[in-house]
Amino acid sequence: MGFQVEAYQQALPLKSVFRIARGAKTQADVVVVTLTDGVYTGWGESVPYARYQESVQSVLEQIDQTAKSLATFEGDLSGVRARINAMPSGAARNVMDCALWDLVAKSQQKSVAQLLSLSTPAPCVTAQTLSIDTPEAMAAAAKALGHPPLIKVKLDNQDIVKKMQAIHLASPESQFIVDANEGWSIDDLKACGDNLKALNVILIEQPLPVGDDAGLIDYSCPVPLCADESCHTREELAYLKGRYDAVNIKLDKTGGLTEAYALAQEAQVMGFEIMLGCMVGSSLAMAPISLLSDCAKYVDLDGPLLIKTDRENGFAIKDGVMQPLNPALWGYPQSQVIL
Structure with missing residues (x-):
């Protein structure tokens, strides 16, 4: 068969x-x-x-x-x-x-965590994402999140600082990851770096287009920089060294958990911080990558919060804290599922 x-x-x-x-x-x-x-x-x-x-x-x-x-x-x-x-x-x-x-x-x-000799999954802080809008709308969206510990902010190159000032004012105790999705220039980055650091921004994700990041080699950004679109598998790590401080590992880029696990291990050896990211999908898409949360400094797996109806037995996320994978969803033998 x-x-x-x-x-x-x-x-x-x-x-x-x-x-x-x-x-x-x-x-x-x-x-x-x-x-x-x-x-x-x-x-x-x-x-x-x-x-x-x-x-x-x-x-x-x-x-x-x-x-x-x-x-x-x-x-x-x-x-x-x-x-x-x-x-x-x-x-x-x-x-x-x-x-x-x-x-x-x-x-x-055996669970997938056991098969990979990973530690037992534990609760972790995950970023919650704000999509691009006006400063007022983004501030209102940040406030509606209820002051979580970590907020990810999508920003193009329009009113970067103005939008972050409004968001920070709405949620002053939160820390922020700013994600430019390749939408800035090196001049944009240099113009806003100091201001963003003062606004509790702890990471800037993929500010420049893929392949257009040579300017990062000689630039010491006040906020750590993370490669997202520039990092798919272990093959890019040597190129990224000296340009970025962290790498965003996503299953849809690596081609699954097998390469994601290997990428995380090699990136750590090379001195990169680890971020776990996702595309917009259900808890089923987040389940495998969540097993690597113990090695990550930044976790951004809030995809299930963005869709109307998640999978049955999906992740529980409350006040920015993500509970471990439900064994009934993925990655466990049925004998370990408690009904």
Whole structure:
């Protein structure tokens, strides 16, 4: 029989319009995969991202090509792993990799954390995200969050300091991550760095376009800088050294938990701080990466808070604190699920 794959698209409506520097969206278009060996079934979710030349259709096509070959494997988990690892990094490999980890946890009667020798997941602070709007609207949105410990602020290069001043005034005890999504120039960064530090900004994420960051080598920014779009896998780390202080690890960039775990380990050895990030998706998309929270200085896994209806057994997030993964969702054998 071999391994059987089912892949399908889901549209997850958002609570409100979500705006970043390069556009806006009202729903998350995700791909869900179930992978079965005939006895056990694992599943996963990924988010195809147009910025990386992906679409739902292109991801489904990649999955279909791999699925055909997996049907010839009879109980050969190592062969399945090798075939998935051979896929290009991105959303297709991510959802296949995470579905496989879930299947292995069930078939081997060990949690994914145990399989990777990771510490038992614990509650952690996660950023909560503000999308781009007017200073007044962003301040109101920040206030509505109830003064959480960490807020992530999406900003283009319009009124950077003015917007942050309004947000800081609305939530003065919070710390902030500013995410430019490649929307600034080096002059924008230099003009606002000192002001942002004074406004409790503790990290600036991807200020400059990918490949246009040579100016960071000789610039000592008052606020630590994090590579997001510039960092997909371990291959970029040598280039990023000397330009960025931290790397944002996302499953849809690495191509799944396997590479994300390896990237986190190597990045730490090279002196980078670790940030865990996500695309806008459900708790199923956050589940695998949440297992790495113990090694991360910054966690930004609030995707489930942005969609109208999350998965059953999804993450509990209250006052900026994210509870550990529910064993009934992903990554645990059924014997460890308490009903």
